[in-house]
Amino acid sequence: MNRIEKVFQNLKQNNEKAFVPYIMAGDGGLETLAEKITFLEKAGATAIEIGIPFSDPVADGPVIQQAGIRALEAGTTLRGVLAAIAEIRPIVHIPLIFMTYMNPIMAYGIGNFISDASASGVDGLILPDLPAEEEEIIAPIAEKAGIEIIRLVTLTSPLERIQEIAAKGKGFLYAVTVNGITGARKGFKDELGKHLERVKEVSPIPVLAGFGISEPEHVKEMNQHCDGVIVGSRIIELLQSGELAKVEELIASSKIEEIKL
Amino acid sequence: MNAAYTLPDERGHYGTYGGRYVPETLMQAILELEEEYKKAQADEGFQKELQGLLKDYVGRETPLYFAENLTKQAGGAKIYLKREDLNHTGAHKINNSLGQALLAQRMGKRKIVAETGAGQHGVATATACALLNLECIIFMGEEDIRRQQLNVFRMELLGAKVVGVQSGSATLKDAVNEALRYWVTNVEDTHYILGSVMGPHPFPMIVRDFQSVIGNETREQYLEKEGKLPDAVVACIGGGSNSMGMFYPFIKDETVRMIGVEAAGLGTDTEKHAASLTKGTPGVLHGALMYLLQDEHGQIQEAHSISAGLDYPGVGPEHSYLKDSGRAEYESITDEEALEALQLLCKLEGIIPALESSHAVAYALKLAPQMKKDEGLVICLSGRGDKDVETVRARLGGKGQ
Ligand SMILES: Cc1ncc(COP(=O)(O)O)c(C=O)c1O
Numbered sequence: 001m002n003r004i005e006k007v008f009q010n011l012k013q014n015n016e017k018a019f020v021p022y023i024m025a026g027d028g029g030l031e032t033l034a035e036k037i038t039f040l041e042k043a044g045a046t047a048i049e050i051g052i053p054f055s056d057p058v059a060d061g062p063v064i065q066q067a068g069i070r071a072l073e074a075g076t077t078l079r080g081v082l083a084a085i086a087e088i089r090p091i092v093h094i095p096l097i098f099m100t101y102m103n104p105i106m107a108y109g110i111g112n113f114i115s116d117a118s119a120s121g122v123d124g125l126i127l128p129d130l131p132a133e134e135e136e137i138i139a140p141i142a143e144k145a146g147i148e149i150i151r152l153v154t155l156t157s158p159l160e161r162i163q164e165i166a167a168k169g170k171g172f173l174y175a176v177t178v179n180g181i182t183g184a185r186k187g188f189k190d191e192l193g194k195h196l197e198r199v200k201e202v203s204p205i206p207v208l209a210g211f212g213i214s215e216p217e218h219v220k221e222m223n224q225h226c227d228g229v230i231v232g233s234r235i236i237e238l239l240q241s242g243e244l245a246k247v248e249e250l251i252a253s254s255k256i257e258e259i260k261l
Numbered sequence: 262m263n264a265a266y267t268l269p270d271e272r273g274h275y276g277t278y279g280g281r282y283v284p285e286t287l288m289q290a291i292l293e294l295e296e297e298y299k300k301a302q303a304d305e306g307f308q309k310e311l312q313g314l315l316k317d318y319v320g321r322e323t324p325l326y327f328a329e330n331l332t333k334q335a336g337g338a339k340i341y342l343k344r345e346d347l348n349h350t351g352a353h354k355i356n357n358s359l360g361q362a363l364l365a366q367r368m369g370k371r372k373i374v375a376e377t378g379a380g381q382h383g384v385a386t387a388t389a390c391a392l393l394n395l396e397c398i399i400f401m402g403e404e405d406i407r408r409q410q411l412n413v414f415r416m417e418l419l420g421a422k423v424v425g426v427q428s429g430s431a432t433l434k435d436a437v438n439e440a441l442r443y444w445v446t447n448v449e450d451t452h453y454i455l456g457s458v459m460g461p462h463p464f465p466m467i468v469r470d471f472q473s474v475i476g477n478e479t480r481e482q483y484l485e486k487e488g489k490l491p492d493a494v495v496a497c498i499g500g501g502s503n504s505m506g507m508f509y510p511f512i513k514d515e516t517v518r519m520i521g522v523e524a525a526g527l528g529t530d531t532e533k534h535a536a537s538l539t540k541g542t543p544g545v546l547h548g549a550l551m552y553l554l555q556d557e558h559g560q561i562q563e564a565h566s567i568s569a570g571l572d573y574p575g576v577g578p579e580h581s582y583l584k585d586s587g588r589a590e591y592e593s594i595t596d597e598e599a600l601e602a603l604q605l606l607c608k609l610e611g612i613i614p615a616l617e618s619s620h621a622v623a624y625a626l627k628l629a630p631q632m633k634k635d636e637g638l639v640i641c642l643s644g645r646g647d648k649d650v651e652t653v654r655a656r657l658g659g660k661g662q
Contacts, residue, residue, distance in 0.1 A: 054559070054560065055560040056429070056434065056438050056547075056561050058284070058438050058441045058442060058445075058547070059442075061442075065428065072560065078559075101545070102282055103544045103545045103546060103553075103559040103561070104558060104560070106544050106545060106559060107544060107556075107557065107558055107559025108558075128284050129282045129283060129545065129548070130282060131281060131282075131283060131284070131285050131288050132285075133272065133280070133288070152284070153285060154284075154285045154286040156285075156287075156288070156289045156290070156448060157285060157288070157289065158289070179449065180286075181442050
């Protein structure tokens with residue numbers, strides 16, 4: 001069983017919610033990656049999404065764009081990140097999931113990338129520019145190597161499509177909470193809770209909400225309707241400004257049991 | 262190539278190229294666009310409305326002009342110019358903008374977003390939106406805004422909102438990124454009028470089809486004038502729309518050479534060029550698999566050309582396919598050569614071509630002498646040079662040579 005499946009099985013048994021932070025590999029130099037990962041694991045992260053910088057990240061807002069530019073300026077490459085992950089994998093127990101765009105992987109060579117990622121201990125892949133229509137270019141090879149493709153569904157995806165997409169995966173389903181790109185939002189559509197519940201109803205795998213989530217209140221709100229959250233831009237900002245206590249607080253907000261009326 | 266050229270396939274692929282590499286949020290919109298486009302193609306009313314506008318508003322058909330002086334100068338094949346520069350708004354871009362604006366109207370989308378490089382697609386789109394009373398927002402790189410001041414003002418005059426893009430190289434590639442981000446955020450009421458044969462399926466197909474009016478007219482006009490087909494058609498390549506529009510109607514005519522001309526900038530042996538097919542490798546950008554200028558790690562490189570409209574590090578998926586299959590040939594022309602060709606056309610024919618189109622002229626001047634006198638070639642003169650006069654003046658230090 002893949003590490004991602006195992007982690008979610010445990011959460012379910014303990015009736016807990018997932019918290020998956022996103023960091024940009026190489027932001028602040030690749031040598032800081034291990035430190036960030038161990039800090040987040042210790043703070044209670046369920047899994048970590050590791051961004052691989054790409055020059056043209058069309059699904060990302062300003063914060064992640066800037067983090068990507070910093071990482072590229074620091075000389076970060078996919079090859080370098082894979083080596084760093086291989087080194088740290090033995091002491092990290094939670095799943096590590098790469099998030100990047102198709103092109104860096106294609107330049108590396110899809111087959112080579114999957115075998116190197118698998119050898120380094122990468123557990124999953126999130127590819128925001130790879131909809132179901134194109135996934136056969138990589139999904140079968142990845143899944144054969146034990147790397148889960150984490151698929152995205154959005155507010156514009158019809159329910160039948162969500163059902164089809166959810167049925168393909170074994171890890172978790174990434175429910176995008178806004179029409180738009182990554183980056184902190186003040187609020188969400190009123191119908192979001194209902195949408196997440198509908199997604200959960202048709203999904204055989206856990207559903208995590210992501211995009212725009214930045215405050216403990218958002219985390220608690222989302223967690224009432226799904227199995228956990230993914231937080232990106234806010235984590236990057238807090239790590240950048242050194243506000244580690246706030247990162248811990250944000251992660252902790254997902255652990256507090258909601259008193260249901 | 263055989264008579265059975267039917268690309269793209271139903272998944273929007275041209276061989277391995279093309280496809281729909283877009284965020285899930287956009288999938289419904291592009292599936293809906295594909296559906297609606299199919300209906301529009303079969304709808305006589307739609308076709309009639311488009312034909313009517315192309316005739317009375319754009320001023321089609323455009324002339325196929327025998328450039329006798331240029332032919333004499335080159336000393337070889339007869340050179341014809343397909344005068345897309347005479348279209349309303351000064352370039353071929355309006356053929357596509359109008360078609361897509363009508364499609365948006367059909368889909369009940371009253372807001373339009375578009376990217377622009379040289380500003381020609383932006384002006385054409387702003388024009389179509391003014392005509393059809395659609396809201397229009399145009400993303401344009403800051404570097405291009407600087408190079409094409411007058412076109413920015415034109416768009417604003419036409420009622421569009423122009424938003425500067427500072428990220429990356431602040432040129433066309435970055436404007437597409439920002440337009441895509443805007444579209445993801447506003448997809449429910451907004452249509453994206455992509456300006457070239459790029460992006461996710463069905464855009465490369467739709468833009469090609471709307472631009473095919475160029476090749477269709479050329480074919481008929483040439484047959485009428487010469488009683489045969491041309492031996493070669495030559496067009497410049499930014500994203501590849503004027504060239505695809507010229508090529509597509511000839512694709513099954515194997516005797517017709519199709520030659521796309523990329524921007525070699527300061528030279529293809531330097532880092533400052535935009536020759537994606539000549540020097541690039543396949544990869545995914547802006548929703549499609551195509552030839553790209555990229556480094557070994559898959560990071561997209563900045564393109565360079567004196568002409569803002571060719572300054573793009575990729576080229577549409579169908580061209581990528583036609584290159585690999587060998588049906589079309591791809592050459593490149595430097596900034597210097599394009600500038601020279603521009604001046605020559607001014608002096609010899611009294612036509613000021615766009616810097617983009619000047620690349621096609623420059624290559625044709627190399628090709629014609631290698632061909633026989635009873636052969637003929639057609640240059641797609643994709644746009645007029647009024648927008649470039651300032652750039653050219655700065656380069657030539659104020660005096661035509
Ligand atoms: C006059 C003219 N020609 C050519 C181009 C290049 O585009 P494409 O290759 O799509 O025809 C442009 C783009 O702005 C243009 O303005």
